[in-house]
Amino acid sequence: DTEVTQTPKHLVMGMTNKKSLKCEQHMGHRAMYWYKQKAKKPPELMFVYSYEKLSINESVPSRFSPECPNSSLLNLHLHALQPEDSALYLCASSQYTYSATQRENQPQHFGDGTRLSIL
């Protein structure tokens, strides 16, 4: 069982709907990530939160709005999405983004994703 829980597992929405994806981890990790993954492609980074603050936004369209209410939760609010936004959305967490003492990125723990379909 994964230690990063994502809900819902599947979501079908119209282009005018507003919905949210949720991600939760209880490993005490202080970095959380959103990725988008298309079929047979690698994950593409969307957002990084470090200590509940947004540290990286990879020029993601504003119809995707991330939120980190506390150190265990990460949300992705969706509004007015396009058909090309249909994909698997993965959440991940890590102890930190980067360890200055070890001089390395931390391994990331992934949830099983939300399969999003835009009609």
Place this chain on the structure above:
Amino acid sequence: SQQGEEDPQALSIQEGENATMNCSYKTSINNLQWYRQNSGRGLVHLILIRSNEREKHSGRLRVTLDTSKKSSSLLITASRAADTASYFCATDDYSNTGKLIFGQGTTLQVKP
């Protein structure tokens, strides 16, 4: 463009055989990680190798890193049907931000 490129894109072997996947990258790195993704699931971290390491083992996995050639390889020995999955290498972009850049991945099929 992706930092890491992997080959082969697809690999099909019989159970018990070894599987080797290669990853190349373009810029300096702090470390390189390998992940596995089973169909319809999230990614699972397999192993991390630092830039000052040349080889690392974990169970049936052996990873090598050649920073002069900017390449890494993942060897799975005595493969099992359960090893069927996609395998991705991931590098940092040397920005110390935690950002990982994934390679295109190798799809491994292990036939029983």
